[in-house]
Amino acid sequence: ACTGIGDADGDGVCADVDCDDNDPAVVGQPGSSCDDGNPNTINDVIDSNCNCAGVAVPCPGVGDADGDGLCADVDCDDSDPGIAHQPGDACNDGNPNTIGETIQADCSCGGGSTGMAPILTCDRVDGLRDDAEEQPSGQIRLASNDLELINDANSGNQVVGLRFGGLRIPRGAYIVSARLQFTAESPNNDNPADLTIYGEASGTPLGFRGSGFNLSSRPRTNAMANWLPSEWTAAGQAGFAQQSPDLSPIIQEIIRRAGYASSSAIVLLIEGTGRRAAESYEGFAARAPQLCVEYLIAPPNFDCPERLADFGAPCDDGNPGTYNDQVDANCNCAGTPAPCPGIGDNDGDGVCADTDCDDNDPAVTYQPGDACDDGNPGTIGETIQPDCSCGGGSPAPALSCARIAGSSDDAVEAQSGQVALTGSKLELAGSSSQGSQLVGLRFSGLDIPRGARILRASLQFTVADTQNESLCELRIYGEASDNARSFAGSAGDISRRPATNASVEWMPSEWQAPGTSGHAQQSPDLSAVLQEIVGRGGYASSSAIAIMIDGVGRRAAQSFDGSASEAPVLCVEYLPPAPVVPRSGGAAAPETSTAGALLVPPARQAEVLENLSVYPNPATDRLTAAFTSAAEGPARIQAVDMNGKAVLVQERDIHKGENAISLESLSLPEGIYVLQVISGSSVQSVKFIIVSE
Template sequence: MNKSRFNPDTVQLPRRTTVASMMLGLLVGTVTTFSSVYADDTEVFFGQLDPDMNVFPNVLFVLDTSGSMNSGDSGYSGTRLERMKSALNTILDNSSNVNVGLMRFNGYYGGGAVLYPVTGIDQPICPNNDCGSISLSAQVSQDNDDMEQYVSSGQMTPGGTRLSLGEDDDDNPQLTSFRFQNLDIPSGVTITSATLEFTAEATRTGSADLVLSGQDVGDAPTIGTTDHYLTGQPRTTAVVNWQPDDWYIGNTYESPDVSAIVQEVTDRADWCGGQSMAFIVEGTGTRAAYTYNKSPSRAPILRITYDSDSIPEDKGCTSKAALAQIGSSSDDAYEKVNNGKIIPNSNELKLPQTSNKTSRRIVTRLRFQGLSVPPGATIESASIEFEVDEQRDGALQILIEAENVDSAPELVANNYWISNRPVVSSPVLWNIADSDDWPVNTKVSTPDIASHVQTIVNRSGWETNNDIAFVLRHTGSNNNRRVFDSYDGEQPAAAKLRVTYRTKLGASGGAQANFKTAREDMKKVVSELSATGGTPIVAAYYEAVQYMLGGPVDYGTKRGYYTHQYHRVSHPASYTGGSVSVDSRCTAANPESSYCKNEQINGTATYISPLADSCQTNHLVFLSDGVPTSNTAISRVKELIDETSCSPDSGNEACGRELASWLEQTDHNENISRKQNINTYTIGFNINSSFLADLATAGGGSYYDAASSEELVAVFQNILGDVLAVDTSFVAPGATVNQFNRLTHRNDIYFALFKPDQRPGWAGNLKRYHVGANSSGNVVIQDKNGKPAVDAKTGFFNETAKSWWTAGIDGSAVEAGGAASNISLAGPGGSGSRRVFTWMGTSIPSGGVDLTAAAQKLHEDNIAIDIDALGLGGGLTLANIERRNELLQWTRGIDLKDEDLDGSISDARTHMGDPMHAQPAILNYADGGSTKTTIFVATNEGLLHAVEHENGTELYAYMPK
């Protein structure tokens, strides 16, 4: 990324010789010189950076954990809390190139606490894999993972609502089993503690003698439903006797330590981290526990602590998952088969050809940076995942080959470079059937490519976090294609490489494996979320701001106003200073134990702000299922934002809107360049909340409604997509040069602006400013009112600046004002329609061409622009005729999609495409004794715009054939 900024105190033309030659070309009438590329003069400020720099957008999720999140909703499975957990796990599993943090509510009057500081999602959390004592928990996660068997009849009881430990209420002896999946315990480690936790489904008292054992298998399967299934399961030699106390409905109860059972299973030769473990209970007496089917959030839990430093050299088998995603425009480039030309920056990923013609076949290269697979790993599975951008049908075949190098290099744009890359032999064939006409946004995976990934990982030069690339090319006789999202089209939906592998952490290669990452840690935090208490939205918002800005730890110093065991103090890595006091019986393995409720941070603790780099963007994401129920932060917020009143000035919503506005409008770190503001996004979970909507509006974000896990996943994905969009970028400016006297400059300057976005439709504009001296005599860029247009500290346009041709303040907003705002269907000078031209001929006559003739008009009435000219295959159908008319109407500026949301689809679309790589150029014409000036700018929507100098109206636009 180019981090240089335009210097407002020094005005000069970059690449003078290039600009001069361009203008000379214009003077002699060579209009086509506008297509020259000026990449070196382009400054693009994205919400994320080069992955090697580990500078990504900051996103802090603030989660409603009030008691109402335990509620269910008609038409949706599971409680709101369970649906939120499911959605968060999906997002954590699928996100990359982002820093994520987690907060939760701390009940009535309790504000909130930082559960996990904002951290790079793939960041290793143990330096040199020195993790020390590690705690984890797992909960029964599906119906057939907890079940009873009647001892006498052998009958199994799938789908039950109660686990009767020992005997049922009729004194019938039972075997009861529960299975825990994906236990991230490397083989051979020393288990230091392990307990089972149950929630009483009914009150049961009296004596009970229970015996706990484990299934003596390396990877416990889902519990079977055939009679006598549990009787036939092998048992561990280690057993634990348990005489439980009386159980009362709704309370939680822990078993004695079962670490001997866990140790016996994890010491097995066929145990590997990531596998499943099951337990069996039998005995006399009875205790009744919740099943997963009755309440997933109250299903049995296994809590384990182990010593990560105890792995023998030949042990430590663990299964891990690695995710890498396309991270730059050149990492999903393609090569044209017919001429070898390399094309990066495509808005779509078309495989294996750009249209259904043999001549349009391509070879595509996908490069994934930083694949966290250690040398010596055994690859269990691998695939490339795409997201569908256009629905297409027709059978086709694609060959997939890994680049056979230690670490895949960056793209080199030499002809035929991709097709000449060394590749692994025996390509993987991807057969796509005619019926595979996947709808838009469907996620599609290739066949397994584990053998190719294994070949690369086996290379002597492979190291963890090397880069890996794949070449995809056409095979067979079909000429069909599929269209997926690309990095430039929609960054969050760009191709992903998913790999699962096994490694031995005790072996030499295993030392390069990431023992734990922030992603895994955050998933553990999510799994432990419990819901209780009220909805202190403003107070939790205030605490989130304190964290983001590096303020004092306030509400996060204790577990809520009522010191509840299910609430939290802020994470120790989120602050500096202070000291924690807590009962020694409160352990990391069970942070919700009743022994933990009085945990407190004493002394002066100060949050560590994640606002660290000028190119980061910062975002808060609030999710709540209800209206605020308390507000103890009114005076705190007023002091923070330096206001004496709010509207309203009291009540549970007081000062929330003002806080959101202040966050969005204020530069919160003036020591680094660019405005360091914080945007707020909000989600109403099964509630339509005007207050949450107001917070998002004031905070410069967006408000969303969601109810199901799937809807919540989609919302999270939209938000993470939005954080990659940037407010403003510009290409090198063009300054007016008097062609009759090259030694003098006129005092106007033009900027071609564009706004990068995760979607393909980047907004652009052309704006005029003035070059003049300020009160100190320094030459600066000035707006129409003679005020500085550019912030001297950041190098970006001032929010209060007003460019020429603009009715009001347009500041740094790309779409506002400028030439784009003056586009009209009426055309310039009172003409009847906008003048948009093209040239449909094949050779230009020696006498030139009159573009104003009807044959050159870009209009649906011009029959020369037929269906074939627009590339619409399928013949002269009604659908194609309608599509042709829509394309031409949209191109000449009719707002067919109602982009301005005014309810009309026949008015003007006041929009210019992005002029990235296109420098504005100025042509002065002699007009008698005066001079007329026209500014030309080309955009990536294919139009060359000619703009009048004085009022910014478009004189005409031209699109090549």
Template sequence: MMSNATQSLNRFPFYLILLLSLSFHLGAQPDLVVVQSTLSNSIYGTTLTNNDDCLVQEGCVGGYGSREIIRFSTHVRNIGDQDFYVGQPPNSPSQSNESESWEWDECHNHWHYEGYAEYLLFDASGTLTPIGYKNGFCLLDIECNGGGTYTYTCSNQGISAGCGDIYGSGLPCQWVDVTGVPDGTYSLVVRANWDASPDANGVYESTYDNNEAEVCFNLTRDSNGDPEIEVLGNSCNPNTDCFDVTLNLVLDEYPGETSWEVRDNGGTVVYTGGPYNLSPDGSNHSVTLCLDQGCYDLVVLDSHGDGLCCGYGEGSYQLSDGSGNILASGGSFGFSETTNFCVGPPTGCVDEDSDGLCVEDDCNDNDPYVPAAPGVACDDGDPDTTGDVILADGCTCEGVPCIDGDNDGWCSVDDCDDSDPNLPTTAGSTCDDGDANTENDIFLSDGCTCEGTPIPPVLDCDGIEITSTEDQILVQGFENFPHVNIQIFSPTWSLINSCVDNCGTDSYLTAGYEPGIHWVSVKTFDDYWGGLCDILVPLPVEGSTGPCTDEDGDGYCNFEDCDDSDPGLPASPGTTCDDGNAATINDMIQQDGCSCAGELPPPPGCETLQATGHEGYISISGFGSYAHHNIQIFNSGWSVEYSCPDNCLDPLDVYLPEGSYIVSVKTFNQFWQDECDLIFNVVVSGAGGPCPDSDGDGICAGQDCD
């Protein structure tokens, strides 16, 4: 009885469904079923004029303007004996990645529960069309006609056993967009929890055979071009309606003895099930059947002749229709028990608003938009309220009174400043954010926040001043530049002092110079080390007029001593020290002779990696056992001095001038996934002379494979 379209949706191999069923049938379980009769009785064609970006972004429609849509109601019942529990949505959009079950809707600012309901459209050949939509605003108890208790709302979601959730045909996105779809015969399939996911408590459904409903119809257009549909029934035969019945079985201690059949009036078997040889003793089974209008026989059989109850267990069976009416039940019989039953349209069902709910189940049978999920926007008809939404009962629409303190037409709940009638205002309007360091101040998209862009600092090469007094040289005016390099040379062009970036916040003062013409070089750079200023000036120095102040007696004047209270500083680069950070190791004096810096210990497994400074070169080792590596050496200004990706010798010796360097050693596995990422601060002392090169090929021994 299942159509080709529905069969093509089976994403799970039979053995997996069987294992899931066997694994979780031992306790109480939920069982979600899509009510076929609600789908068949509520479907209709209409048009919609769309100017809403959100409907396009969420996939409800395929574009703007006039759209042809097929509206219908979705009724999902829990006919199991355990609640299907979803729980509370995350507290904030930033938590949406913590669970695959929830997705934050940026357009409408609410949560969607993933995997709840999906709408698919197939053509007459069973081919899936590119028309479809996934819906899941919230799961809650809208009706409890199956004897359940109203428990769940949008703030704590789920469907109680014996209750159902209803998405009425009048709700937004409760449709499929068929604009541009040619006339013909189609099958609409509605699926709930189709990926067989457990609920938030890890409980699986007792069966997934009944998690979808299907309706076949002919799609045509009337003289105005509006869509019209003619429902054909589940088998796509004209004028054939399909009606759900659900058979619930509780097996006894001998499941392999039990089977059942449904026969039509001519005696033809239209459905059958069992025997349940692989099912646990006392397990539950539920299956929903879709029958054409008419009368049938349910035959429950026991091959041993002792029925389901009560000699070897408390087994039973119950057959009910889509409205919860019991059509057959029992359990105490011999070899078989036969019950005749009939299915057809609900008797006495009045549905004035055509939303698929009879008047006794509809809180307002004149409004197809209710019942609806609590929190859905609505209009309570009162012009003096704002924020109108559906309340917890799913029917009542109510807003909050509008208080407008500044009489600007905005209620206080929507007004960012209810004491200022000029706010909110048009986004982009000029304003003053009160910050003298910003410019181009405008109101942002909320119409309330005034914000400007930071005024960039003035980068003026002419503002750099270089002066001398007695034996001192002072450089000023470079503080706004992202990077700076200052060098001071003797009259014979020997480098006396230099700094890269760490030249002080706004001035660089050095002293102790002999009389004569000195050369001062000041170079500045942008954030990416692109050159900006390049200044080279000769500067006369008069020389010292007397002995300098030396508080610690280490031979360094106080103006050139980084710590004039410690005779141990300045010290030779590479001298052991303590940088005061308990988390670092190998602390040593840097190239300036004053700064003490260590390095973070390697993570577990990376202890073999080493980088050490020597006279004239840096030695790097321990990386040869890794699948891949990348080695880089930077100077103190973070310019690359040396780079070797993946094909380096271990150990590796790199010959460099005297100075402080930063060594980066990264290792990877065979798939180039990160393993180690270490930074070493090393100091190269002395010139070291030329590197050894035995074969004269210009490649130093520490870097030459032979």
């Protein structure tokens, strides 16, 4: 049988393939099955070197019986490759009165919250006594043909009052969003314009009167909003540049006051410096200022009603020396003191020595990037520079808007991963035929310089149809890349893109008529998402920016292929970065940020991390993260809950080869979390479950 080859040991395996032709007990040959003794491998076979080796199991110690890529401990049916959902995935329990359901730990669909779509109400100044200007002398002008915000060339800085009597917001409603919309009366700007908007702290504010100081003498809300408007370049403009920032905290404070009723009027007061000229009721009634408010009749059942937040919700404790700021069990906002490993904090002010402008003086806590005032009345938006000087101000913010410009700039990805590039509409974020889906939007031509300070950013859609699903909750995030490429038809082209840490939740009110493009179709402020993108090391002003939207419910917007002139628009107001001034005797200091909980460090090395797994899973109060690394150095270990909140952040040193990092004394509520290990630009993620003992 082995002619010309032989079989020395007579075991029936020819010498050219027998792994040991002198031992009849060894009958293995390349390609034959074997057992390498490793429980974390499968399909073990003898290789060309006569070694027994298997293919690494993607779920060591757990398994993946149906081969769908989901480990048995989280796959809701590990015998059916067609069932790929797992705890934490979005789902729909079929109840039209709930929103935000996810696959639960027992693989049922639930966890949704009750409610309804926000209600939109808008009211325009509609009477002689509903807009007014108060000059520095206290004189009141009730019949001006324009509203000068704020500087009057003849009299100086004044106070402007606006009264809205027809909003009909129920007392105690939960305010989702609120914005003022002006129309430019002329491009007669005086830069810089720095405006502050307050509300009148009254449940029953009266109309304006001609008596002296009738505006400035009114009680003011504690809540206020700062607005640095960009240039108004032409009369008749009524767009993003003429729209205020979100005023929801102001309106929320007013409608919770004793004496307020749905029939009450709401008064807003504006003061500041600089000038933007807006139409008044007397000058052009149809273009008078308009206030639009979205609200929920039954506010969410918050753990901390005064903060409108739940325990564990992110917040800002105002301390630059802390991170992971969260609402605690006493409804206080508190963060974790920021450590300075290997750097130090000599004066103990919570600012690390490498960024503290004076690490020997605990009273000096400012650092590069903090707001400051250089004393120049002709500039706004100054920040502490890398050399610890105050500078970088601008005469006025710049405004940049870009519309979707081609078929490959908007796309929809179905749950199957199939990507459509030429649909006639963008269904946010569910299709009646395809179920939940992911929408991608790509904008080129914004020309925002790297390192710019983003003041405001918003998406504007146009209604394609009114087949709304009342409970609609969307999540908007960006693509974490230096220059987003066009969308392609390949499977998973949108979902495979890296996501920014920053994201924004949006509960849009009902979309009432096709062709509408107003307040209800405008996203919340996306400045955090844009700031993360333009701060990336490889981003350039010529880079394209991609935005992704997922969620539950349905709102239908026009796409490029449905109506190019009504395709989505992204508008951004920003302050250009100051020239980088190096610290004495050295290169320019790198820009860093400690704002927010989920920040990926600047890239330091190539992709280095692989094969992240955690055990035990489920866990109780301890967890071990195992992975391999191609380099040694610092890494960030962080855990994130299914709402995107960081619940754990640690800095650890890792080494080449296999790593096992123990996380002890965990104190996390039962639920599903994502563990991330970050080293340079390399990120590995894995889900884990916390259960009670």
